[in-house]
Structures are given as C-alpha cells and as structure tokens.
Amino acid sequence: MATVDADLGPAPGGGGPSLATRFRRLPVDVWFKPLVIVVLAAGFFTWYATATFTDTEKAQLQWSVLQDTIWAHIKLTVIAAAIVIAIAVPLGILLTRPSLRRLTPIAVGVANVGQAAPAVGLLVLFTFAFGTGFKTAVLGLVVYAVLPILQNTIIGLRQVDANTIEASRGIGYSAARTLFQVELPLAVPVILNGVRTALVILVGTATLSTFIGATSLGTLITTGVNLFLPKVLVAGAILVALLALVIDWLGRLVELAATPKGVA
Structure with missing residues (x-):
C-alpha cells in the first residue's frame, strides 16, 4: 500500500518523502x-518598461547597450573567479600537506594583503x-x-577527522x-562556501573596474553619479544586486548538490 503524507497525499512510488516534503x-x-x-x-523590468528616459539616459539604458554591459560584467567576474579557483584551491591543498604546513601563515598573510x-x-x-x-x-x-x-x-581539509x-x-x-576520495569530498561544503563568498565579492568589486577603463555595471553607476542621472545610477545598482543574488543562489545549489550525503 502506498504511504500517505498527512497533508500532501501519497508519496510517489509508495515510499520515501513526497516532493513537497523534501522541498x-x-x-x-x-x-x-x-x-x-x-x-x-x-520590479526592475516593470520600471524599465514604463519609465520615461531622456536621450542621455536612453544612450546608457537601451537594451542592446545594457545587454553588452551586463555581459561584460559577468565575463569579468567569471574569468577572475576561474583564475582564483585555479590558484587558491591547489595552493590550499598543498598548504595542508605536512611538508608545507609551516608555510600556511605566510601564504594566508600574503593573500590577506588583497583583502586589507x-x-x-x-x-x-x-x-x-x-x-x-x-x-x-x-x-x-x-x-x-x-x-x-x-x-x-x-x-x-584540516577539519577532516584524522x-x-x-x-x-589503513585499507x-x-x-x-x-586526498581525492576522502579528504576533498568531506571538505567540499567548506570549500564551496568560500567560492560562493569570493564570487559575491567579485560581483561587487568588478563595478570598480570602470575606473581603469574596463566596462562593467560600474559604468552605469559612475555615469549616473558624474552626470547626475539618478535612473542610470539606480539601474546599475539594482542590476549589480540582482547579479550578486543570482550567483550566490546558484553557488548555494552547487554547494548542496556537491555535498556528500550525511555531511552537514
């Protein structure tokens, strides 16, 4: 007989929690x-579709230009993130090996210069x-x-039980x-949490690239400030916030999917 969830009806296949229960x-x-x-x-696209823009604002906010600006920001963020992952994860692994563990404070101190x-x-x-x-x-x-x-x-890696x-x-x-079949799978939740944090940092910091001639959503923000165009400024700020939220959410999904069963 199929099992029944009190509120949600029969569980598919007659066993295990229903989809809504898992949700x-x-x-x-x-x-x-x-x-x-x-x-x-x-809210943003409703405002974008109904707002009246001046010619100067249209030059910045017409959809073709906006698409190019958003894509430039994403490209900047993704390439930087890929390079950071390719550097930081292998380096972190090496620094947890007994022969190099003594160098950890130096490496972390150097990396901390960028944040400071x-x-x-x-x-x-x-x-x-x-x-x-x-x-x-x-x-x-x-x-x-x-x-x-x-x-x-x-x-x-250090929190993996000795x-x-x-x-x-022993086996x-x-x-x-x-390392690859025991330590890294158990360390995945913590590592991916760091990746997610770095991605959000990159999305926000990438806006500053406009000051050195690289196109990003920061271009909208600085244009809005310099030319006193509040609509352009608000559009840039909201799009950066949206992008950060989307990337953070996608990172969380990857984190959950990659976490081995039974690992909190």
Missing part, C-alpha cells in the same frame, strides 16, 4: 532567495604597473578574491587517493 526540508535560503530575485527582477588593501587603490596600483583595461581589472580582482577560497580550502584519514590509509589507499 520543506531544504534550507530556507535555497527557496526564499529565488523569491527575492523574482520580485526584484519583476582598498580595492580602488589596488586597481590603481596595477594600472601604474600594467596599464588600463580588461586584463588589469581581472588581475586586481584575482588578488582581491584569493583569500576566502584559500582560507576555506585550508579549513575544510581517524578517517588513518582508516583510509590501502595511497596519499593521493585518500
């Missing part, structure tokens, strides 16, 4: 954040060294976002196999 068990941010995104997006320095100042320094443009903006963003992923990779690692070695796993 209720999801963390609040997983289902609540999309509602915020939908409401904010609906003002983002605008960092970009200006790189501009003096490498000139203006997209590549310099990416470099500045990479330096600024290394710390969360590096730190979380180290913390995630007895679990010892048991893995014949090599050090490399233990």
Whole structure:
C-alpha cells in the first residue's frame, strides 16, 4: 500500500518523502532567495518598461547597450573567479600537506594583503604597473578574491577527522587517493562556501573596474553619479544586486548538490 503524507497525499512510488516534503526540508535560503530575485527582477523590468528616459539616459539604458554591459560584467567576474579557483584551491591543498604546513601563515598573510588593501587603490596600483583595461581589472580582482577560497580550502581539509584519514590509509589507499576520495569530498561544503563568498565579492568589486577603463555595471553607476542621472545610477545598482543574488543562489545549489550525503 502506498504511504500517505498527512497533508500532501501519497508519496510517489509508495515510499520515501513526497516532493513537497523534501522541498520543506531544504534550507530556507535555497527557496526564499529565488523569491527575492523574482520580485526584484519583476520590479526592475516593470520600471524599465514604463519609465520615461531622456536621450542621455536612453544612450546608457537601451537594451542592446545594457545587454553588452551586463555581459561584460559577468565575463569579468567569471574569468577572475576561474583564475582564483585555479590558484587558491591547489595552493590550499598543498598548504595542508605536512611538508608545507609551516608555510600556511605566510601564504594566508600574503593573500590577506588583497583583502586589507582598498580595492580602488589596488586597481590603481596595477594600472601604474600594467596599464588600463580588461586584463588589469581581472588581475586586481584575482588578488582581491584569493583569500576566502584559500582560507576555506585550508579549513575544510584540516577539519577532516584524522581517524578517517588513518582508516583510509589503513585499507590501502595511497596519499593521493585518500586526498581525492576522502579528504576533498568531506571538505567540499567548506570549500564551496568560500567560492560562493569570493564570487559575491567579485560581483561587487568588478563595478570598480570602470575606473581603469574596463566596462562593467560600474559604468552605469559612475555615469549616473558624474552626470547626475539618478535612473542610470539606480539601474546599475539594482542590476549589480540582482547579479550578486543570482550567483550566490546558484553557488548555494552547487554547494548542496556537491555535498556528500550525511555531511552537514
């Protein structure tokens, strides 16, 4: 006989929780954040479709230009994030190995320089060294976002129970196999949380790239401020907020999907 959930009807297949029951068990941010995104997006596009713009505002907010600006911002963020992940995760793994563990405070201290320095100042320094443009903006963003992923990779691997690692070695796993099949899967939630944090930081900080000649949603914000165009300024700010919320939510979904069963 099929099992029945008191409020939600029969569970599909006659066993296990129903779809709605599983939905209720999801963390609040997983289902609540999309509602915020939908409401904010609906409000923005309703305003965008009904507002009256001056010729100057239209030059910045016409859809073709807006699409290019949004895509430039996403491209800047994604490329910087990919480089940061490619650097910080392997480095974090190396720094948790016994032979290199003593170097951890030095590496974290160097990575912390990017977070401690003002983002605008960092970009200006790189501009003096490498000139203006997209590549310099990416470099500045990479330096600024290394710390969360590096730190979380180290913390995630260090919190893996030593007895679990010892048991893995005891059944014949090599050090490399233990790392990839035991340590990293157990550290995934913490590592991905660092990646999600870095992505949100990058989305916000990428707006500053407009000061060194790289197109981003910051272009709308600075244009709105410099020319006193409140509609352009508000549009840029809302789009940055929307992009940050969407990326944070997608990162949370990946985090949940990649977390092994039974790992909190």
